[in-house]
Amino acid sequence: MTDSSIKPLRIKDLVMVRGTKAVVHAIRFEVQPGQVTALMGPNGAGKTSTVLGLAGAIAPAFGEIWLDDVDVKGWDADVIRRAGIATVPEGHQVLRDMTVRDNLLLAASFAGKAEQKLGLERAVELFPELKPRLTVMAGDLSGGQQQMVSIAQAMMGNPKYLVIDELSFGLAPTIVARLAPIIRQIAAQGIGVLLIEQFTQLALLLASHAYVMSRGKISFDGSPVKLREDPSILHRAYFPVSDSEAVGLA
Template identity: 50%
Template sequence: MLEVRQLSVSRGGKAVVHGFDLDVAAGEIVALLGPNGAGKSSIVLALAGAIARGQGRVSVNGVALEGLAPDAVRRAGLAIVPEGHHLLGSLSVHDNLRAAAMVLPGAEVEPAIARVLKTFPELEAKLAQSGRSLSGGQKQMVCMAQALLARPKVLVVDELSLGLAPLVVRRLAEVLRQVAADGVGVLLIEQFTTLALTLASRACVLQRGRTAWSGAAQTLRDQPEILHGSYLA
């Protein structure tokens, strides 16, 4: 469903991603791993249309995403949960959800919000609260709910577990499993490699903007020295 071919990204005039290839199929969770500075977040921003892509091709279900603005990328079926679980702090949870649902026709907004609240019933009692009043885990739930509003074909999650308690991480991991079981392709960028390799069927290790290794997640679970070597190189 997501196909990335020979993607290159430059930031500040410096090439940070070089010839990156990736596939994420329907119902599959793929982990993108690598040390800080490897280029993972640049790939996320490029997929989202938030920064310019250099060479290469990105498509969802055969629909090319080149040149599309972030809203158009979402309409094409690719949704991003960005790193840091940032919300519009002065707005209520409900208004944060409505803001994210602007890609939908007006009549579909409230039904879509009701649908994602079934995934995150914890948010029902928080709808009138401001975004800034939420805990980190609640903010991440809202960010994931925002991404799921438009029924994406592919969900990209950047640092699912960042700053969150283990109980919350387990809760969110179950949501990702269910999302994949419903047929959505998931690309998970995660520093907590144990979590990523537990959830994913395949993994890609990025090193200095290039693919250092790719294959079955089970291989990295069985041979952790492969991953350690990439982080230490």
């Protein structure tokens, strides 16, 4: 059951600049605790730039990121993680020449020994297939197993919010099918999951609330059911009219 006293993660008027160009234009959205929220959008929409802002990897140019009653916008990445927002970056970035155990322990290096041990126990509980592989080099794992390590790393610090950038990208459908119930399980623990996906199938399956992003703006904010029932909403976001016209003119 979700504790209704826990506040959502609230993002207000977030502006992200890459190079000299604003690529995220004052977006607003919320991530509810204990639920999966989807943020979908086509290639180049600004999803990863948003993630980098939330994670503190790139300081937002403007806006607010409210975690409980504190605005963490512009905080350092490790401080944000300790405060409770953990990120699984694009492309399961494990340290290939380190064992799975060391990858996990390193992700919780800020914590004490007891907390690290608990984190390891939680990780193998979530992903039993990692247990016999703790001493294996992370680079020797399959893509799916590396994604598991990446999620387990983010879970090591017992976060309040988990931001996953492209969970399904590059993974076989069978692996995605294995990961889907785990994402549900994480949300059922009370953690607010923000699932960022270019491909919409998984996000629409798991999410309680969905946002669609297009050209740096939120173009849809509502129920995933509505997106399933009316595919034209996603179609418009993924294939804007100006692009079709350009194709027509070519």
